[in-house]
Amino acid sequence: MGIAHAIASNPLRSKADLELAFHQLAKPLIPYYSSGGARLALGVTGAGYAPEVAQMEGFSRVMWGVVPLIAGGSIDEELLQLCLKGIANGTDPGHEEYWGKAADYDQRLVEMAALGFALSIVPERIWLPLSPKARQNFYNWLSQINEHPVYDCNWLFFHVLVNTGFNKLGLPFDKEQMEKNLQRIEQFYLEEGWYADGAGGHSDYYVPFAIQYYGLLYAKLMSEEDPERAARFKKRAGQFAEQFISWFAEDGSAIPYGRSLTYRFSQGAFWGALAFADVEPFSPGVLKGLFLRHLRWWFKQPIFTNDGVMTIGYTYPNLIMAENYNAPGSVYWAMKAFLPLALQEDHPFWAAEELPLPELPGLSVQKAPHMVICRQPESGHIAAFNSGHLTTNEHTHTSAKYEKFVYSASFGFSVPRAEWGLSQGAFDSMLALSEGDNLYRVRRRNEETSISGDLLAARWKPWQDVEVTTYILAGLPWHLRIHRIETARELEAAEGGFALPLDQSLTVIEQEGAVAARSGFGVCGIAGIMGYGQAELLRVQSNTNLMHARTAIPTLRAQLKPGVHVLVSAVYGEPGACESFSIQDWQKKFKITVEADCLRLTGLPGNELIVEI
Secondary structure (H helix, E strand, O other): OOHHHHHHOOOOOOHHHHHHHHHHHHHHHHHHEOOOOOOEOOOOOOOOOOHHHHHHHHHHHHHHHHHHHHHOOOOOHHHHHHHHHHHHHHOOOOOOOOOOOOOOOOHHHHHHHHHHHHHHHOHHHHOOOOOHHHHHHHHHHHHHHHOOOOOOOOOHHHHHHHHHHHHHHOOOOOHHHHHHHHHHHHOOEOOOOOEOOOOOOOOOOOHHHHHHHHHHHHHHHOOOOOHHHHHHHHHHHHHHHHHHHHHEOOOOOEOOOOOOHHHHHHHHHHHHHHHHOOOOOOOHHHHHHHHHHHHHHHHOOOOEOOOOOEOOEOOOEOOOOOOOOOOOOHHHHHHHHHHHHHOOOOOHHHHOOOOOOOOOOOEEEEOOOOEEEEEEOOOOEEEEEEOOOOOOOOOOOHHHHHOOOEEEOOOEOEOOOOOOHHHHHOOOOOEEEEOOOOOEEOOOOOOEEEEEOOEEEEEEEEEOOEEEEEEEEOOOOEEEEEEEEEEOOOEEEEEEOOOEEOOOOOEEEEEOOEEEEEOOOEEEEEEEEEOOOEEEEEEOOOOOEOOOOOEEEEEEEEEEOOEEEEEEEEEEEEEOOOOOOOOOOHHHHOEEEEOOOEEEEEEEOOEEEEEEO
16 A cells, blocks of 8 residues: 555544654655765755755754654654764764755754754753764754844744753753844734734744744743743734634645645644643644644645655645745655644543534634635635735745635635746636736735725736726625726736636536636636626646646636726635536625716625725
């Protein structure tokens, strides 16, 4: 039985099952360790840093699983000895596999964090077995983090975790810089448990699997030395959990959004970190259910090679969606999800009976991440409607990962494969604009944004002489989009709905000004209400969608002369049979009237939207 089949059949009900899952992921890696044990070479695709650094990264990221396994009382002696050999050789300047000197903003500084965590909780297995010389080398190599600046974002915690390890061992540590970093992280705090990933940065999965995760580690490890800050981190984690839970569906899937999605089940690592730090925003049974269902969902996805190595991608191998910092071993940041292995069998997390999600609101307004999360209980569909951001982080596919109008846990989202035309661009849940040269611009950042209940608004400028004001009325399975476009140039517009996965059962439903499609997965559709000239189902290029390798996008088209235009569309997306679907059902939900100089949308709870024409 192959690794993918074996782990997919793991019931993941108990701590023993989670230990087995760790071994099912780690054992296939052993043949790929270097002879000196300090490098893990899992492939030949490149990243923005050298191959030897990428191989050190692979070694370090597996430690996020090894360390809690040991802390919880289970020892994989073969893997432990390999890790000890790798640490001794990797930190020895005289060894051919020496990890090398770190530079400012170096990837090595990132990978030191797992080793600092190891020194904090399992020194008897990671530190004491080393020879005196190897210990000194290990300390010297990690101490480089006190000599170099890191990026002004979640990276600040790497310094904190390494120095926490030094502190726990009674070794010299940089207390002053540690405090400065913690105070700087404090400046990233927003509200309701949310942080930005750096001043003015985005609030994405780096909040749960980085800033909140590290804050919970710190709270657990430093509760005696720094009780006030530890208590603050715990309180904020509990507040954050109350909103973040809305990002998860009952089946364990989560909304794909933002960068670094190839870290996969690290999305759910936060739930295990809450248990590790003894924070209970929900009952232990709810936390346990959230955590385990998430892993079950992931382990049923085709994310492994034939020999059991995890690939770059999201729900299938896919380099198109990757960032410049995604090396073959990068994906094992997902091992952060194994933190509950550090807990004993009688801990409330493991002793509790797994429970389903608590009753959650159908609409959750989350202003810090610029989101309105909608849930449709009948289909299990959840989606995050997005007002957009005033800044951009300039990472790969920033527009696709941060500026689409909606992100769905069922339909995923797409990234461009190339720059020529709508098929290569794969513009689901976006308005794409072209000057007629088959090159399209989409929203990249905004001039201003707002959220009022289920109504989101943004003003953005794809060109200096083109201004778009977008309104989104959030909802499932239908939602409404209105764009007021003031342009000094002639444009072609294309409005994309959700991306529907293709199969042999695909049927297309066409009516005047509207198009929908049904497959075995569900139904997606879009109806032009005002301003559009045609509707079509675009079969976009393969491997553009993160969740489904082959997709089609219901799309509306329009020709715009210089002047002011208003485009209005209703968009449908629902997984499952959707037997009662009608492409004109939007008329039952939205009431729109056109007057002499304005478009009026009524029937909104507490809102009336008027758009000047």
